[in-house]
Amino acid sequence: MDDLEFRRRAYAEPDCQSESFLQFKNKSAENTRFVDELLQMDEKLKQAVCVQPPDNLVEKIKLKQAFSDHRSYREHWRFVSFAASLLLAIVVTLYYLPLDSTGHERKLQEGLLQHIYSELDHLNDRQNRSLSQVNRLLAEFGGSMNRLVAEVSYLGSCEIHNKPGVHMVVKGDRGPVTIMLLRGVTVNSQKSISDQRFRGLIVPTGSGSMAIIGEKGEPLQVIKSELLEQIHWI
Numbered sequence: 651m652d653d654l655e656f657r658r659r660a661y662a663e664p665d666c667q668s669e670s671f672l673q674f675k676n677k678s679a680e681n682t683r684f685v686d687e688l689l690q691m692d693e694k695l696k697q698a699v700c701v702q703p704p705d706n707l708v709e710k711i712k713l714k715q716a717f718s719d720h721r722s723y724r725e726h727w728r729f730v731s732f733a734a735s736l737l738l739a740i741v742v743t744l745y746y747l748p749l750d751s752t753g754h755e756r757k758l759q760e761g762l763l764q765h766i767y768s769e770l771d772h773l774n775d776r777q778n779r780s781l782s783q784v785n786r787l788l789a790e791f792g793g794s795m796n797r798l799v800a801e802v803s804y805l806g807s808c809e810i811h812n813k814p815g816v817h818m819v820v821k822g823d824r825g826p827v828t829i830m831l832l833r834g835v836t837v838n839s840q841k842s843i844s845d846q847r848f849r850g851l852i853v854p855t856g857s858g859s860m861a862i863i864g865e866k867g868e869p870l871q872v873i874k875s876e877l878l879e880q881i882h883w884i
Contacts, residue, residue, distance in 0.1 A: 656681065664688035758811050758835065758852065759843045762861050765810055765817075766828055766848065772819050773826040775804040779818075787816055791833045792857060792884040799876040800827070811835050813858070820873075827864035827873060831881070833857045857883040 656674045659666055664685055666672075675681050766773075779802040785794050787805060791814070803826060804819035816831040828850075835858045843850040843863060850863030851870050860877060862870050 657684070660685050660688055664692055755837065755841060758837075759841070761810050762830065762843060762850070762852070762863065763845055763848065765808060765830075766863060769817075772804040772806075772817070773828070775819065777804055778802070779805040784818070788831070788881070791816060791831065793831065793833075794882055794884075796880045796882070799873060799880055810861075815858075822864050822868045822873070824865040824868040827862065827868060827870075829873075829877065830861040830863075831855075832859050832861065833883075835859050853878070855881075855883065 656671065659671055660675075675685050781795065781798050784798065784802060784805060787807065788794055790807075793816075798820075800820035800822065802818055802820055804817070806817050808815055808817035808830065810830060810832055813832055813834045815833060815835070816829075818829040818831075819826045820829060821827070837852055837854050837859050839854065841852040843852065843861070844866075847865070848863050849866050849868075849870070850861060851874055853860045853862070853874055855878070860874075860881075862874055862877070864870060864873075
């Protein structure tokens with residue numbers, strides 16, 4: 651047995667009684683002292699492990715855990731309730747807040763033009779919808795129309811600015827005119843829309859806003875006045 655093997659054996663089993671181990675231990679005072687120190691340490695560890703816990707220790711731990719769980723549960727639901735209330739307040743505020751005050755006016759304008767360009771085929775539709783058909787769709791959004799302001803060549807629903815609305819195309823002087831009735835999308839005042847092909851208006855209404863977009867040169871103000879006079883919202 652060499653010195654390395656002796657120390658490895660001593661760490662693993664300081665009270666080893668093998669002849670080779672005992673001979674190497676008694677070979678020098680240093681080896682004997684080393685083994686004795688390990689034996690003393692081993693005895694202290696055994697005594698520490700053998701310490702008896704108090705009789706009511708388990709009950710105290712369970713009681714403390716129960717209080718901790720109850721407190722955590724209350725704090726969790728208090729946080730969830732606060733977060734839900736805050737989220738609801740934000741949603742309600744954003745739903746009814748005018749677009750100008752939140753800086754979304756440009757996004758609305760871009761969204762309207764993008765919607766028209768993505769559905770350009772509707773400008774060539776010839777559905778010739780009746781007043782009753784228009785009113786059936788308007789009724790889903792809480793509106794009604796007294797009479798048609800022009801021939802309705804397309805009628806459908808759409809979603810602009812994450813809000814559902816009515817999409818109509820009517821016959822204009824310069825070509826088809828797109829009308830979008832957006833319930834819940836508000837603006838403070840009349841806004842203009844224009845690009846290389848189209849120009850239009852966004853007009854506030856009692857339920858949200860109305861977009862009127864046609865070819866350049868189309869008399870949109872006339873169409874706007876007639877629509878505001880003929881469409882009513884509940």
